[in-house]
Amino acid sequence: MKRFITFSAALLFVALAYAQSPYYEFTMVKSNPTTSVKNQAQTGTCWSFATISFLESEAIKKGTADTSLNLSEMFFVRNEYLRRGADFYYRRGRGRKGPGGVSHQAIFSMEHNGLMTEEAYNGINYDSKTHNHKELQSEFTNLMDEAVKEKKGVPYEKASTILDKWLGQLPSTLSYKGTEYSPLAFKNKLKLNGEDYVEITSFMHHPYYEQFVLEIPDNYDMASYYNVPLDEFVAIAEEAIMKGYTIAWDADVSETYFAHNNHVAVFAPGENIKGEKEGLKKRYLETPVDAVSRQRMFEDFTTTDDHLMHITGLVKDQNGVKYFMVKNSWGVSNGDGYLYVSENYFKAKTIAIMINKDALPKAIRKKLNIK
Numbered sequence: 001m002k003r004f005i006t007f008s009a010a011l012l013f014v015a016l017a018y019a020q021s022p023y024y025e026f027t028m029v030k031s032n033p034t035t036s037v038k039n040q041a042q043t044g045t046c047w048s049f050a051t052i053s054f055l056e057s058e059a060i061k062k063g064t065a066d067t068s069l070n071l072s073e074m075f076f077v078r079n080e081y082l083r084r085g086a087d088f089y090y091r092r093g094r095g096r097k098g099p100g101g102v103s104h105q106a107i108f109s110m111e112h113n114g115l116m117t118e119e120a121y122n123g124i125n126y127d128s129k130t131h132n133h134k135e136l137q138s139e140f141t142n143l144m145d146e147a148v149k150e151k152k153g154v155p156y157e158k159a160s161t162i163l164d165k166w167l168g169q170l171p172s173t174l175s176y177k178g179t180e181y182s183p184l185a186f187k188n189k190l191k192l193n194g195e196d197y198v199e200i201t202s203f204m205h206h207p208y209y210e211q212f213v214l215e216i217p218d219n220y221d222m223a224s225y226y227n228v229p230l231d232e233f234v235a236i237a238e239e240a241i242m243k244g245y246t247i248a249w250d251a252d253v254s255e256t257y258f259a260h261n262n263h264v265a266v267f268a269p270g271e272n273i274k275g276e277k278e279g280l281k282k283r284y285l286e287t288p289v290d291a292v293s294r295q296r297m298f299e300d301f302t303t304t305d306d307h308l309m310h311i312t313g314l315v316k317d318q319n320g321v322k323y324f325m326v327k328n329s330w331g332v333s334n335g336d337g338y339l340y341v342s343e344n345y346f347k348a349k350t351i352a353i354m355i356n357k358d359a360l361p362k363a364i365r366k367k368l369n370i371k
Contacts (some may be wrong), residue, residue, distance in 0.1 A: 009113040020366045023280050024264060024317050024341055028262060029210035031313035031325065032246050033060045035067050038339030040329045041130035044137075047218070047331035048073040048080075051106035051354070052232035054248040055115075057312065058356065069190075074117035074123020074131070075183070076109045078167050083108075085144050085222055093148040097141055099133060103248040103308065103354040104223045105198055114183025120174035123167040136166040140292040143286040198227045198370060200361075201352040202233035204295040209367045212368060215351060216305040225352055226368050229290045233350075235345060237324065238314060240359035248354035249313040249326065251341075252303045255349065257284070260328060260339050267344040283317075289347040305351050315340055 019281045040049045055300045059065035081100060088095035124131060139162045139351050147155045181189060190353050199214075206212040211224035228236065240247055252258075258265040259274035266273070268284040297303040313325035323340035331337060 018264065019306055024283055024340070025076075025317040026317055026365040027149070029314040029316055029322075030241050031224065032241065032244055033057060033067055034246065034327060035069055037058075037134075037301065037327060037332050038329050039130060039331035040072070040073070041132060041234060042132040042330070043077075044133070045073060045077050045101075045131075046329055047101035047103060048076040048106055050248050050310050051103045052076065053327060053329070053355065054103070054246055054311040055106075055110070055192055057246040057310070058192060064189050064190045064192075070118040072116040072118045072121045072123065073168050075121050075170070076106050077123065078163050078170065079109045079113045080105055081140060081163055082156065082159055084220060085140070085159050088144050088158075089147055089154045095144070096217065098146045099137060100218045100305075101225075101251060102199075102216070102218050102305075102352070103197075107197055107354075108221075109195040110187060111200065112193065114185070115192070116171070116183050116186070117174050117176060120171050123169065125166055133166070136162065139166075141285070142281035150210065162294055189193045192227050196356050196358070197354055198357045199223070199354045200228060200233065200236060200351050201225045201229055201350075202230045202294070203298060205299075216351060223353040226370075228364065228368070229291075230294060230347060231363055233353075234347060236355070236360060236364060237311065237346065237353060238322070239361050240355050241311065241324070243312045245356050245359035247324075248308060249307065249311045249324075250308050251346075251352040252305070252349040252351065253270075253307040258345070258349070260330060261334050263335055264323075265339060265341040265345045265349075267342060267348045286342060286344045289344050294348055303351070304347055311337075311353075319357045325365075325371075 002199050034053060038049055040046055052073045056069050056071055059069055060067060062366060084096050088097040134267055140159065143155060143158055143162060173182055176186060202213055204229050208227055208229050210279055212228055213222045214225045240287055256272040258266045261274055262276055262280050264280065266287055267286045268283050269287055271284055273284060310327040311324045313326050315325055317323065322343045324346055326339050326341050328339060357365065360370065
């Protein structure tokens with residue numbers, strides 16, 4: 001009994017020493033090229049910002065662009081508004097008419113409409129230096145609600161008028177490094193192909209190594225995701241980074257231990273890390289995560305589909321704990337716009353990821369039957 005107490009006391013001492021040790025010290029393991037941090041500002045369009053950033057890194061990896069590439073997020077947003085407006089109408093007012101979305105919707109827009117540069121279409125046709133969609137969203141919502149009541153078909157013309165008013169009319173061409181392209185020709189110039197990308201998740205309520213329609217509100221078009229065990233899910237993300245690929249990341253950021261202002265996210269339920277206004281004073285002990293606890297948080301709605309970002313690298317802290325380096329779309333007013341997300345947080349709070357299928361480990365790709 002005495003030996004047990006002594007051992008327990010030693011464990012407590014180690015835990016306290018860990019929790020009270022100096023602020024996190026990160027060492028870079030792998031950093032992949034990407035473009036500058038952007039600001040989605042007063043919009044709910046993180047899905048476009050994250051996926052555009054991901055596609056920019058894809059073009060850089062392919063050698064068809066460099067880090068100066070600046071694609072238009074609002075080009076995707078404008079095209080997607082029309083598509084989801086139609087979905088809302090045909091579902092008789094029960095579809096999605098809000099600004100949120102997921103990565104495959106950006107890929108759909110790319111495949112059907114091409115790509116546009118920010119210079120050619122910045123999507124700000126109002127008196128503001130940054131994006132603000134409050135009035136746009138209000139007008140669009142009112143239009144679609146009225147359309148459902150009138151039952152006269154999708155009001156494409158009126159919707160386009162609203163989008164032109166707030167985002168500006170779409171140009172038919174763009175200029176890139178002295179050459180003029182159509183949006184689809186520009187996509188081809190960058191050698192970006194929607195068939196190269198897959199979305200992957202890890203949940204227990206569907207069979208592993210199969211596809212299923214992920215039950216989140218923003219997946220209004222009922223797209224299917226590949227499902228893998230949790231350990232393989234993490235391995236896929238880490239191997240992709242180490243191979244030089246980046247990842248579009250869909251996650252829950254509503255927790256007090258997701259602290260963009262302090263540039264770190266760790267799985268420490270009950271801790272208010274984002275509330276530390278003058279920077280972190282200590283390191284936090286994390287709670288282990290397994291498939292069961294992850295599933296429980298999804299089913300009791302403590303894990304929600306909040307925000308998309310872009311994973312570009314991998315780091316380790318002074319204890320050897322792995323963290324993903326995440327590029328956010330909230331500007332650079334507080335630091336450089338990046339934060340470090342622990343492997344445990346990734347396990348607990350990731351909804352899904354999008355990656356290039358060539359980044360998949362060969363054994364997992366074979367299990368998923370991805371050609």
